[in-house]
Amino acid sequence: MAVKIIKRLLSYVLVLFGLSILIFVLVRIMPGDTARIALGARAPEYAVEALREEMHLKDPYPVQYIYWLRDMLRGDFGDSIITKRPVLQDIKSYLPATMELVVLSSIILVVFGIVLGVVSTKYASKWQDGLIRVLSYFGIVAPAFLWAVLVMLLFAYLIPVLPVSGRISTGMTPPPSVTGMYIIDYLLSGDPAGAWDAFQHIVMPSVVLSFAGLSQGARITRSSMIDNIKKPYADAERAYGIPERKILFKYLLKPSMNSTITTMAMDIAGIFGSAYLVEQIFGYPGLSSYGLSAMMNKDVFAVSAVIMIEGVIIILFNLISDLIIRALDPRVRLAEQ
Amino acid sequence: MTQENKNDFVVDVRNLHVSFRTFKGYTHVLNGVNLNVRKRERISIVGETGCGKTTTVYSIAQILAQNARIDSGEIYFNGRNVLTMPNKELKALRASGVSVIFQDPIASLNPVFTVGSQMKEVIRYSGVEGAGDKKVQEERTIAALKETHLPDPERIMNSYPFQLSGGMRQRICIAMSLSTPRDLVIADEPTTNLDVTIQDQVLKTLKQRVQEKESALILITHSLGVARQMADRIYVMYAGNMVETARSGDLFRRYCHPYTQGLMQCIPKLSGGGISEGIPGHLPNYMDPPPGCRFAPRCPYAVPECRQAQPPLYEIEPEHYVSCYRYRDQASGVMGEEV
Numbered sequence: 001m002a003v004k005i006i007k008r009l010l011s012y013v014l015v016l017f018g019l020s021i022l023i024f025v026l027v028r029i030m031p032g033d034t035a036r037i038a039l040g041a042r043a044p045e046y047a048v049e050a051l052r053e054e055m056h057l058k059d060p061y062p063v064q065y066i067y068w069l070r071d072m073l074r075g076d077f078g079d080s081i082i083t084k085r086p087v088l089q090d091i092k093s094y095l096p097a098t099m100e101l102v103v104l105s106s107i108i109l110v111v112f113g114i115v116l117g118v119v120s121t122k123y124a125s126k127w128q129d130g131l132i133r134v135l136s137y138f139g140i141v142a143p144a145f146l147w148a149v150l151v152m153l154l155f156a157y158l159i160p161v162l163p164v165s166g167r168i169s170t171g172m173t174p175p176p177s178v179t180g181m182y183i184i185d186y187l188l189s190g191d192p193a194g195a196w197d198a199f200q201h202i203v204m205p206s207v208v209l210s211f212a213g214l215s216q217g218a219r220i221t222r223s224s225m226i227d228n229i230k231k232p233y234a235d236a237e238r239a240y241g242i243p244e245r246k247i248l249f250k251y252l253l254k255p256s257m258n259s260t261i262t263t264m265a266m267d268i269a270g271i272f273g274s275a276y277l278v279e280q281i282f283g284y285p286g287l288s289s290y291g292l293s294a295m296m297n298k299d300v301f302a303v304s305a306v307i308m309i310e311g312v313i314i315i316l317f318n319l320i321s322d323l324i325i326r327a328l329d330p331r332v333r334l335a336e337q
Numbered sequence: 338m339t340q341e342n343k344n345d346f347v348v349d350v351r352n353l354h355v356s357f358r359t360f361k362g363y364t365h366v367l368n369g370v371n372l373n374v375r376k377r378e379r380i381s382i383v384g385e386t387g388c389g390k391t392t393t394v395y396s397i398a399q400i401l402a403q404n405a406r407i408d409s410g411e412i413y414f415n416g417r418n419v420l421t422m423p424n425k426e427l428k429a430l431r432a433s434g435v436s437v438i439f440q441d442p443i444a445s446l447n448p449v450f451t452v453g454s455q456m457k458e459v460i461r462y463s464g465v466e467g468a469g470d471k472k473v474q475e476e477r478t479i480a481a482l483k484e485t486h487l488p489d490p491e492r493i494m495n496s497y498p499f500q501l502s503g504g505m506r507q508r509i510c511i512a513m514s515l516s517t518p519r520d521l522v523i524a525d526e527p528t529t530n531l532d533v534t535i536q537d538q539v540l541k542t543l544k545q546r547v548q549e550k551e552s553a554l555i556l557i558t559h560s561l562g563v564a565r566q567m568a569d570r571i572y573v574m575y576a577g578n579m580v581e582t583a584r585s586g587d588l589f590r591r592y593c594h595p596y597t598q599g600l601m602q603c604i605p606k607l608s609g610g611g612i613s614e615g616i617p618g619h620l621p622n623y624m625d626p627p628p629g630c631r632f633a634p635r636c637p638y639a640v641p642e643c644r645q646a647q648p649p650l651y652e653i654e655p656e657h658y659v660s661c662y663r664y665r666d667q668a669s670g671v672m673g674e675e676v
Contacts, residue, residue, distance in 0.1 A: 124403070125403075231444045231445075232439040232440070232441055232444045232445040233444060233445050233446055233447045233448075235395075235400045235437070235439070236437060236439060236445050236446075236510075237447070238400050238431070239398050239400045239431055239435070239436065239437045240431065240432065240436065240458075240459045240462060240463075240513075241428055241429070241430075241431035241432030241433075241462045241463070242458060242459075242462050243462075251447050251450070254449045254450070255447065255448055255449045328449065329449055330448075330449055330451075330497045330499075331448060331449070331497070331499055334497065334500070
């Protein structure tokens, strides 16, 4: 078990190394002169030249890459040319907001994805199943930013029950920072009203972000459960008088979870991608918003750092999903021994 | 026929018609099945694949697939009609009345739960005394495994099904089905997927356990040999009908229905004569079955009458019924009708 995890971690290091090369190349081929953009059109040429020197922009690419990698391993991601602060500091202030969004939206995705999957299995070929099927096609087909606009129109404009943008209402003071996630921090500081306010702000973007994965999860759960419901053990469990609900949620769900968990892990990784536009639409000050403006401004170090960090997080989600599958399925767990 | 009181039977199936919804329409599989089992009696249903054996027993246990439809007929379990039973009673029937052993021992245990936890769960919902008590569940599970001649019950309880052999798994299924008292055990070809060497042991265990626990048994099999070895009475089934039924000895002494005769000829004999050529033709299409006797298209003796109406079950000796017009003259009665 331990050996297995260490091996897996080593392979992840390789993945990250590959990712770093990819990011480096991609950022370098983005059009525009980094130093010129940083200093603005009116800066004198000698200043721009000095900055190029300082950022090692005149060295050959492999040398630049080594410098960048060395600094990153030391924990120095460089300075943002927009905010003029160390990128790491920016990330520290924006990442918790995005994590809060991603975590909440993952919870919605997992819970509703599975429940809807089980419900469509229970009512297979009935109208409930059909309704869920049609809704999930919508969820899969339409991109998150479209849902963002629609949901916003519906719940912030036509039926104004939810705040339209930001993390908290204007006039509220942010909670003392512990985790950086407002809902948790408000609760920790004993301010449930603040937590409720933060929740109201985050609910629309997180629901919107969960749609695609939720829909796919429901479909995958249904299809593996439908396969298993035909197995004799399901008949046997019914024949022995085990309650239907218990058969569905325990005895059929557990052996059907593998592909659900794998796809959900990928969908949760996909949430980071969708978050770039959704955070923008909801004016939500998270890492993706930050990353997007960094891209627009060719903020070399900021873009690289944001993508690297997200790479690490996505890999972690994958690892967690593997561990969950191992825990749930003895066939996977014991086959290795 | 001397009408026995329906309370004497554990199971009494009368004129059961079942169809399945498919893409093309309804397939009329069971075409008026009659079957009964007395208390502590062992019966066997013999017939080729697709003739409705499994559908018949699944109807009794009420575990038919969702696309199945019971068109008409009655199924009495201990004198109570299963088809009109309130849900609560049906639950009790499933939990403590009947248990089913399936054909495929690999697929009939849940792959991701330990054998012990599955067996305990069955006991938990069985309604026996102390069923909710973990200790009772544990004790009964161990006892059931031991009685089924499984070595090292504690180890087996902590194993997952895929860690055990097919023979062991089928024994576990037998142990599970008899871990609490049952009026009826249904075994659906329990040895088809096992090695020949193990088949015999498993059948012996099954027979022994059913006798010890005083349950009735319905055994489904392809093999007349197995049926003779295991059962007091045999039902021969063809295309959704019981075509002949008799006490095991009687059936082998005097098999009447042309289909039974065909089956008997298919048993390879040690004395030589080669392997029989089988019965020409195949099962009818259930979407549009022949109107009269469903065996008529394959029957060497068929007369025009056979193609018009389904022959009733003629009683030609005590407890020996055959559904064929050729025996009308010898019949002392007809099943389901007072003489």
